[in-house]
Amino acid sequence: xxxxxxxxxxxxxxxxxxxxxxxxxxxxxxxxxxxxxxxxxxxxxxxxxxxxxxxxxxxxxxxxxxxxxxxxxxxxxxxxxxxxxxxxxxxxxxxxxxxxxxxxxxxxxxxxxxxxxxxxxxxxxxxxxxxxxxxxxxxxxxxxxxxxxxxxxxxxxxxxxxxxxxxxxxxxxxxxxxxxxxxxxxxxxxxxxxxxxxxxxxxxxxxxxxxxxxxxxxxxxxxxxxxxxxxxxxxxxxxxxxxxxxxxxxxxxxxxxxx
Numbered sequence: 001x002x003x004x005x006x007x008x009x010x011x012x013x014x015x016x017x018x019x020x021x022x023x024x025x026x027x028x029x030x031x032x033x034x035x036x037x038x039x040x041x042x043x044x045x046x047x048x049x050x051x052x053x054x055x056x057x058x059x060x061x062x063x064x065x066x067x068x069x070x071x072x073x074x075x076x077x078x079x080x081x082x083x084x085x086x087x088x089x090x091x092x093x094x095x096x097x098x099x100x101x102x103x104x105x106x107x108x109x110x111x112x113x114x115x116x117x118x119x120x121x122x123x124x125x126x127x128x129x130x131x132x133x134x135x136x137x138x139x140x141x142x143x144x145x146x147x148x149x150x151x152x153x154x155x156x157x158x159x160x161x162x163x164x165x166x167x168x169x170x171x172x173x174x175x176x177x178x179x180x181x182x183x184x185x186x187x188x189x190x191x192x193x194x195x196x197x198x199x200x201x202x203x204x205x206x207x208x209x210x211x212x213x214x215x216x217x218x219x220x221x222x223x224x225x226x227x228x229x230x231x232x233x234x235x236x237x238x239x240x241x242x243x244x245x246x247x248x249x250x251x252x253x254x255x256x257x258x259x
Contacts, residue, residue, distance in 0.1 A: 011037025021086030
């Protein structure tokens, strides 16, 4: 199924495309986009089944790579810089491996190409959202989610960014049934078998307090990306761009500006 993704555009200069993570949206990256808009034309893109992009029954990394390439073609972007966080980082890595000619530089935010074991917790989030009675509105939804999801309030609020009021009622703007069905694929590796090593410069930017990018991941990463470099963001976890936006922006700007 061919989709045209929703996006926002700001700034001027070389094209920079940002891909969010699971349960996220382009709006999560609004402040980062503004901070980089003096040097780049920044496109923040909603993935399929997220934000204001169309819904589809299939959600694989191959699907999302095709969506990104279709977006670039639609916007007349021959080559761009690319930032991808978490699920968006896996999509971005796959774009680089399959279409290196479309990229200048790549920033992968707190994710590795390997498989992860977070499927059960993410499935818990989805089940809780599906079971929620939305008639009570956002405040009641936060109370009810907090009873069944044992996470800090910022995580609950992050999930609730997907609860919108439209046509007289609250509804989820993420396609929860498809996300639930797709979790094994989204939590898996990026299917790198048979792909040639990518020579696009890549910065793996990760939260110092996060366990998503580990020392033992570097051998796999370097086998796929010959020009990979690594940098930790202090006092940050998985959502490093939200926890330490100034440090994230500074590291990204420096890397993308290197020649």
